[in-house]
Amino acid sequence: MTIEINLLPWREEVRARRSKRFFLALGLMAVLGLGGGYGMTWHYEQQLEAQQQRNAHIQAQSRQLDTAILELSELEAIRERMLEQVQVFTDLQMGRAQTVHVFSDLVTSLVDGVHYTRLSREQGSLRLVGLAENNRQVSDQLRALAATDAFSVPMLSEVETGEDGQRRRFSLSMSQHMPAGDPGENAQEVP
Template identity: 60%
Template sequence: MTIEINLLPWREQRRERHSKRFHLALVAMAVVGLAGGAGMTLYYQHALDIQQQRNAHITDQSARLDRDIRSIREYEAQIERLEAQIAVFQRLQEGRPQTVHVFNQLAESLEEGVHYTQLTRQGELLSLTGLAENNRQVSDQLRALGAAPAFAVPNLSEVESDQGQDRRRFSLNVPQRMPGQPLAEEDES
């Protein structure tokens, strides 16, 4: 007696079970792969959105900072202009007493018989034109200007006789001496 075992239907069922499991595993892996890919895509998209928000915030802050820098530069330029104006006002304010002092010294040093006809000032140099009755009065006037504390050594540029009158017309330049400036500067020139 021989026993015949038919394994084919069993093998066939087993093969179908393995095929189903394989196909299920394949589908499950495909689903897991797609889900993982979609998850990674969402994660990277979310990270990209956050980075774009950061970039937009940085760009906005950078633009705001640029505006602030521009306004600060405008304020600094305005401050420089105001400081320059203040310096001019201070120089003018400081020069007021000096101008009065110069005129007082000119009046005090004026010798008898001498008249000034023109006075011009260029920087710290005064140019005087005047009339005197004789050459001695012109010399006395030069000495008086040289002795005045507001002036340095005067420089006589010309003396000529006034036509038709018995007078001398003279021109001279005298540098102003700043208050507190030593007299030694006169000896050097």
């Protein structure tokens, strides 16, 4: 007698259990994959949001720095203008004493028979036009101007005989400088 064992239902049952376990594992893996993907997406979104906040903070600080730099450059421009004004005032103060000194030296060095018809001043240069009775007086006037502390050696540009034939019209130029120990220099230091 032979016993016949039909293993087909058992195999079907094992196969069904394996299929069930496979699909359960497949579903579990899909859920884990979707959960992991969602978790990674959330994590990256959080990092992106944090980076955007840092970027916004840096941009805000950069705008504040730009504003501060603009204010600083405006203040520097104001400072430069004020320094220029102070320099102008200083030059005017120095020039005031120097102008008095120049006129004083011009008057004290004036030779008899010579008089000035025109005086012009440009920066540190002085140009004189005058009349003299003869060439000797022109030469004496040049020596007298060279002997002063306020002027350099004068340069005679021209000497011509006037319309009356008697007087000599002369033109000369010289540079001016403040002599050492001038009271105008000390006046500036006093508050």
